[in-house]
Amino acid sequence: xxxxxxxxxxxxxxxxxxxxxxxxxxxxxxxxxxxxxxxxxxxxxxxxxxxxxxxxxxxxxxxxxxxxxxxxxxxxxxxxxxxxxxxxxxxxxxxxxxxxxxxxxxxxxxxxxxxxxxxxxxxxxxxxxxxxxxxxxxxxxxxxxxxxxxxxxxxxxxxxxxxxxxxxxxxxxxxxxxxxxxxxxxxxxxxxxxxxxxxxxxxxxxxxxxxxxxxxxxxxxxxxxxxxxxxxxxxxxxxxxxxxxxxxxxxxxxxxxxxxxxxxxxxxxxxxxxxxxxxxxxxxxxxxxxxxxxxxxxxxxxxxxxxxxxxxxxxxxxxxxxxxxxxxxxxxxxxxxxxxxxxxxxxxxxxxxxxxxxxxxxxxxxxxxxxxxxxxxxxxxxxxxxxxxxxxxxxxxxxxxxxxxxxxxxxxxxxxxxxxxxxxxxxxxxxxxxxxxxxxxxxxxxxxxxxxxxxxxxxxxxxxx
Amino acid sequence: xxxxxxxxxxxxxxxxxxxxxxxxxxxxxxxxxxxxxxxxxxxxxxxxxxxxxxxxxxxxxxxxxxxxxxxxxxxxxxxxxxxxxxxxxxxxxxxxxx
Numbered sequence: 001x002x003x004x005x006x007x008x009x010x011x012x013x014x015x016x017x018x019x020x021x022x023x024x025x026x027x028x029x030x031x032x033x034x035x036x037x038x039x040x041x042x043x044x045x046x047x048x049x050x051x052x053x054x055x056x057x058x059x060x061x062x063x064x065x066x067x068x069x070x071x072x073x074x075x076x077x078x079x080x081x082x083x084x085x086x087x088x089x090x091x092x093x094x095x096x097x098x099x100x101x102x103x104x105x106x107x108x109x110x111x112x113x114x115x116x117x118x119x120x121x122x123x124x125x126x127x128x129x130x131x132x133x134x135x136x137x138x139x140x141x142x143x144x145x146x147x148x149x150x151x152x153x154x155x156x157x158x159x160x161x162x163x164x165x166x167x168x169x170x171x172x173x174x175x176x177x178x179x180x181x182x183x184x185x186x187x188x189x190x191x192x193x194x195x196x197x198x199x200x201x202x203x204x205x206x207x208x209x210x211x212x213x214x215x216x217x218x219x220x221x222x223x224x225x226x227x228x229x230x231x232x233x234x235x236x237x238x239x240x241x242x243x244x245x246x247x248x249x250x251x252x253x254x255x256x257x258x259x260x261x262x263x264x265x266x267x268x269x270x271x272x273x274x275x276x277x278x279x280x281x282x283x284x285x286x287x288x289x290x291x292x293x294x295x296x297x298x299x300x301x302x303x304x305x306x307x308x309x310x311x312x313x314x315x316x317x318x319x320x321x322x323x324x325x326x327x328x329x330x331x332x333x334x335x336x337x338x339x340x341x342x343x344x345x346x347x348x349x350x351x352x353x354x355x356x357x358x359x360x361x362x363x364x365x366x367x368x369x370x371x372x373x374x375x376x377x378x379x380x381x382x383x384x385x386x387x388x389x390x391x392x393x394x395x396x397x398x399x400x401x402x403x404x405x406x407x408x409x410x411x412x413x414x415x416x417x418x419x420x421x422x423x424x425x426x427x428x429x430x431x432x433x434x435x436x437x438x439x440x441x442x443x444x445x446x447x448x449x450x451x452x453x454x455x456x457x458x459x460x461x462x463x464x465x
Numbered sequence: 466x467x468x469x470x471x472x473x474x475x476x477x478x479x480x481x482x483x484x485x486x487x488x489x490x491x492x493x494x495x496x497x498x499x500x501x502x503x504x505x506x507x508x509x510x511x512x513x514x515x516x517x518x519x520x521x522x523x524x525x526x527x528x529x530x531x532x533x534x535x536x537x538x539x540x541x542x543x544x545x546x547x548x549x550x551x552x553x554x555x556x557x558x559x560x561x562x563x
Contacts, residue, residue, distance in 0.1 A: 034524050036545050041523055048492075054470070082543070100536070117525045127528075129506045129518030130466060136522035144490070144497035145470045171470060234516050235466075235505050255466055265525075380520075381527060383512040412511075413527040413538065449538065 001459065004030040004078070006326050007094055007107035009085050009268070012040020013065075013312045014304025015113030016072035017319030018326075019079075025327035029077035030105060032096050034084045038069045040115055040304075041135065042312045045143045054145055057170040059163075061312070062142070068316070087445035088272055092299065095446075095458075102454040109299045109326040112269065113319060116262040116305035119284070119365065120418045121156070122372040124229045126258070127380055130236025134259035138164045147173035148255040153239055155179035155228050156259035158363045162210040164257070169217050176253065177220040179241050181260065183366045184224050190362035197358035199351045222249075226368055230256055260365045264306045267415065270443040272297055278436035281360045282309055283370075284421065285440055291346075292325035293318055301325065314352035317345040370425035370435070378426070379419040381412020386426055393430035400424055400438050413449050416441040466518075467500045478548035489546045496522060496529040496542035499552075507531045507541060508555040531555050 006022050008015045011033035022029045039046045043065025049055050050066035073079075083098035094105045118133045125131065134156060140146040141164070151174035154161050165175050197204060214221070222241070229240040230253075239253040263284035269276060275288040275296035286308040293301040303322040304315035321342055328338035372378065374387030384407045392403050400423055403409060409423055410416035416423075424435040431438075473490035480489050482502060489498045496519040499507045506516035508530050519529035522542045532553040533539040541552070 034543055036543075084543075117523065118521065127510070127515065127517060129516055132518075132520050132522070136520060139522040140467060140497055140500065144493050146467045146497055146501070147470060149466060149468045235518075380517075381511070383510060413530070414525060417525045451536075 001093075001104045001106055002030070003106045004028045005107065005330055006030070006109050006111065006323075007032070007092065007105055008077070008111045008113055009033075009094075010040065010113035010115055010304065010306075011035065011038040011072070011079065011081070012113060012115050012304060013042060013068065013315040014115070014306075014319035014322075015040070015111070016068050017316040018111050018113060018303055018323035019077040019319075020071050020075040021320050021323035022327055023075040023077050025324075025332040027327055027330060027332060030080065030107070031072075031077050032080045032083040032085055032094075032098075032105075034082065036081050038072055038079070038081070039065050040312075040315075041139065043069065044139055049142060054171065058142060058167055084448045085268065086447045086450055088268070088300075090297070097448070097450060097454050100451070100454060102450060102458050104458065108330060109301070111293070111301040111303055111319070111322045111326065112306055113302075113304045113315075113322075114265040114268060114306050115315075116264050116309055117417060118259060119261045119263045119369070120422060121258045121260045121369055122376050122378050122386070122419075122422050123227070123258075123368075124373060124376050125231055125236070127377050127383075128230050128232050128236045129234070130232070130254055131230050131256045131258065134161050134164050134257040137255075137257040138167065141167060141171060141173075145171075147171055148257075150174075150254045151176035153177055153179065153251075153253045153256045154259075155181060155225065155241070155256060157182040157365065158259055158261050159207060159210075159359070161257075161259050162207065162214065165219060166210050166213050169213075169219075175214075175217075175219045177222065177251070178214070179225040179228065180221055180223045181225045181228075181366050182223070182363060183226070183244075186362050186364060189364070190358050193358035193361055196354045200355040203355065226366060228256075228258070260369050261363055262305065262309045263421070264308060266306070266440070267417065267443050267447050269295060269302060269306070270440060271445055271447055272300060274300065274302070276440075279308060280436075281357065283365060284309075291321070292342075293322040294325060299329070310349075310352055310356055314349055317349040317352070320345045321349070370422065371429060372422065378422045379407075379409035379412065379416075381414050381418070382408040382410075384409040384419075386422075389423060389426045390430055393427045397431050398427070400427060400440065401442050403427060404441055410441045415443065415447070466505045467497070469501065478546060480546050480548075480550045480552060482552045483554055491546070491548075493546055494522075494542060495531075495533070495544040495546050495550075495552065498546055499529070499531070499541060504554070506554065509557055511558040514557050 046065035087095040301322040
C-alpha cells in the first residue's frame with residue numbers, strides 16, 4: 001500500500017489545478033485518472049493535439065489546456081493515467097485499478113475532481129448504433145480527428161451543440177440539421193438573470209457568434225423540437241421529430257448526436273455518504289460543500305463540475321481552493337496565508353457562478369427529457385422500459401431502490417449513470433411526488449466493475465498497521 | 466459511420482477485429498476505431514441481444530464493451546490501440562467458462 005498526503009481523482013481542469021497548488025505547498029500528491037492523458041474531457045488529448053494543425057480548429061478555450069497540462073506535468077505530483085478508482089474507505093484508503101492490477105493507496109485527504117457527464121436523454125431508439133451524445137462526437141473530433149461520414153443530425157439544447165457544430169464545420173464535416181430542443185419562452189425566462197451574467201459578456205458574445213456562424217454556413221435549424229425518435233434495424237436509419245403537438249417529420253439519418261446539458265458525476269460522493277442536495281436549477285444532485293469544496297465528510301473535497309456544473313474556468317479555481325484548503329489542513333500553510341492566496345480564485349469563481357443562472361434558465365431541459373414514452377428503454381444496460389417502470393410505480397408507491405430490485409433498472413455495469421434521474425422522474429410523476437422526494441439509487445462500491453482476478457491480486461492490509 | 470480526417474501514415478498499427486486486420490493510428494482510442502468499421506457495432510445487449518455501439522465516449526455508459534486480448538467487457542473508449550491487439554465483438558451476457 002502506498003501512502004500520500006493528498007489523493008486527487010481526476011486530471012481535468014480541477015484536478016490539475018489542485019495538484020499544482022498542493023505541490024507548491026509541499027504536499028505529497030498522487031493524481032489518478034481514467035484517461036490516458038491529462039486534460040479531462042474539455043482538454044482531451046490537448047498535449048498531442050495543441051501542436052498539430054487541428055488544434056487551431058478546436059479554438060482558444062481548447063488550446064488553453066496545453067499550458068495547464070504542462071504546469072501539471074512539471075508540478076511534481078505523481079500521476080497515474082489509465083487508473084480507475086472503485087472504492088474509498090474512511091481514513092482514507094482508496095482502491096484503484098490500472099492495467100489489470102488493483103491496489104490500495106492511503107491518503108490523509110482526498111479531492112474528487114471527477115467532473116461531469118452528459119445528462120441522459122432517453123427517447124425511443126436511443127440505444128441504436130449511430131445515436132451518440134454530442135460530447136462523444138466532440139471527443140471523437142478531439143482525440144481521433146474523426147467526423148461522421150455523412151452529414152450528421154444534432155438534437156439538443158445548450159452551448160455544447162453550437163460549439164461542436166462550429167468545430168465540425170471548421171474541420172470539414174457536414175451538418176444535416178440541428179433540432180434545437182430548447183422550448184419556446186426560455187430566453188424570456190433567462191433574461192432576468194442577464195444583468196448578473198454581464199460579467200462574462202465575452203461568453204455571451206461567443207454564443208451569439210456561434211449561432212451567427214451556423215446561420216451563415218446555412219445549417220438547417222428546426223426550433224422548439226419537443227420529441228425525437230430514432231428508427232432502424234440494428235442501426236440508426238431514420239429520425240422522426242416533432243414540435244409540441246405538431247406533425248411528425250421523418251428523415252433518413254446515419255448518425256444522430258444528442259445533448260441536454262451536463263450533470264455532476266456523483267457516484268463517488270454518494271458511495272461515501274457525502275451529503276448531497278437536489279439542485280432544482282440544474283435538475284440534478286450536487287454534493288453539499290463549504291467555501292473550500294469540503295464535503296460533509298471531513299478531509300474529503302469535491303472540486304470542478306462534480307461540485308455543480310459551472311464550466312472549466314470555475315473548475316480550475318475550485319481546484320485551487322481545494323488544494324489550498326488541504327495544504328492548510330495538513331499544516332503546510334497558515335489559515336491566514338491560505339485565505340489570502342484564495343482571494344483571487346474566489347473572485348473569479350464568483351464571476352463564473354454569476355453566469356450560470358442565465359445559462360441554466362436558458363437551457364432548462366424540456367419536460368420530455370424526464371418523461372419518455374412507454375416504449376423507451378430507460379435503463380440501457382438491463383433494457384428496462386419506461387412502461388415497465390410506470391407499471392411498477394403504480395403499485396404501492398415504491399422508491400427508487402425498490403424499483404431497482406424489482407426491475408433490475410440500474411443494476412447493470414453503468415450502475416445507474418444513464419437511468420437514475422429518469423427513474424426518479426418517472427416514479428415521481430406517477431406518484432405525484434417531486435423527483436427529489438424519491439432520491440437517487442443507493443450507490444455501493446465497486447464504483448466501476450472489477451474482476452475477481454483484480455480483487456484476488458490485492459495485497460492484504462498492512463499487518464504492522 | 467465515422468471517418469478520420471487525416472491519414473495515419475507511417476505511424477499506423479494493425480489491430481485484429483474479429484480476426485480481420487484493420488489499420489489504426491498509433492495511440493488512438495479503440496472505440497474510435499470501432500466506430501470507423503462498416504459493422505458499426507461492438508457488442509449485443511445482454512437481454513434482447515440487440516447491437517450496441519459506443520455512446521458516451523467518456524467511460525460512463527458501458528456501451529462500448531468488447532473482448533480485448535482475451536479479457537471480456539473492456540471499456541474500449543478507455544483503451545488505447547496497440548499493434549497486434551486482438552478485439553472481439555461481445556455477444557450477449559458474459560458467461561463463466563472453464
